Amino acid sequence: MFQGLEAVAVVLAIAYLLLAARENIWCWLCAFVSTAIYIGLFYSVALLSESLLNIFYLVMAVYGWWQWRGGGGSERREIHRWTWRRHLAVIVGTALCVPLLARVTSAAGAEYAYLDATTTCFAVVTTFMVTRKVLENWLYWLAIDSVSIYLYLAKGLTLTAGLFALYLVICVAGFVSWRRTMMRDSGAAMVAPT
Numbered sequence: 001m002f003q004g005l006e007a008v009a010v011v012l013a014i015a016y017l018l019l020a021a022r023e024n025i026w027c028w029l030c031a032f033v034s035t036a037i038y039i040g041l042f043y044s045v046a047l048l049s050e051s052l053l054n055i056f057y058l059v060m061a062v063y064g065w066w067q068w069r070g071g072g073g074s075e076r077r078e079i080h081r082w083t084w085r086r087h088l089a090v091i092v093g094t095a096l097c098v099p100l101l102a103r104v105t106s107a108a109g110a111e112y113a114y115l116d117a118t119t120t121c122f123a124v125v126t127t128f129m130v131t132r133k134v135l136e137n138w139l140y141w142l143a144i145d146s147v148s149i150y151l152y153l154a155k156g157l158t159l160t161a162g163l164f165a166l167y168l169v170i171c172v173a174g175f176v177s178w179r180r181t182m183m184r185d186s187g188a189a190m191v192a193p194t
Contacts, residue, residue: 003159005037005040005041006037006041006157006159006160007159008034008037009034009035009037009038009041009160010034010159010160010162010163012030012031012033012034012037013030013031013034013038013163014163014166014170015027015030016028016030016031016034017167017170017171017174018170020130020174021170021173021174021177021178022177023068023079023133023178023181025065025068025069027064028061028062028064028065028068029061029065031057031060031061031064032057032058032061032062035054035055035057035058035061036054036058038050038051038054038057039051039054039055039058041157041160042054045155045156045157046109046110046111046155047110047111047112047116047151047155048105048108048109048110048116049101049102049105049110049113049116049117049119049120050116050119050120050151052105052120053119053120053123053124056124056127057127060127060128060131063131064127064130064131067131067132067133068131068133077132077133078133078182078185079133079134079135079178079179079181079182079185080133080134080135080182081134081135081136081182082129082134082136087136090125094121094122094124094125095121097121098114098117098118098121099114099117101117101120101121102114102116102117102118105117111155112151112154112155115147115150115151116151118147119144119147119148119151122140122143122144123144125140126140126141126144133178135175135178135179135182138171138172138174138175138178139171139175141167141171142168142171142172145164145167145168145171146168148161148164149161149164149165152164
């Protein structure tokens with residue numbers, strides 16, 4: 001039963017990432033359904049932070065769809081970069097949240113609480129970066145997904161570990177694609193008549 005559900009979640013998660021790399025808004029529907037499945041799967045193997053993360057992903061799938069549609073404005077959201085100072089602040093701030101979440105989930109019976117909390121806290125921030133089309137989100141995902149592979153293998157979720165190994169490849173392709181689009185769009189903006 002779980003393997004069948006895990007397989008469906010994996011296929012939809014791959015579709016999400018491939019569509020996101022192409023800036024296709026339907027990525028958010030795939031994300032919504034995949035994460036709905038993962039909420040139960042992660043809860044069943046005592047990865048409580050991951051289960052909570054997927055509840056957050058459900059909300060972010062709706063928010064991402066809304067943002068990519070214009071976020072209440074009339075203009076399409078463009079890919080952009082953050083400054084190194086902003087990245088540093090985000091990394092430090094997120095790292096400070098990890099022990100708090102780890103203590104709470106550990107007390108609730110979570111296994112690998114600190115590792116689980118680390119990937120979860122950073123995934124929350126990085127998901128927000130995707131919804132806002134921050135180019136460097138792909139680099140954050142490379143680190144998060146690398147650690148997640150170990151975590152999922154340790155819990156016997158081999159299909160999900162395989163998914164995250166594939167994510168590493170897709171993240172590189174996504175970064176290259178988004179960077180190319182950003183460069184093209186910024187070049188077009190520089191030559192556009194005013």
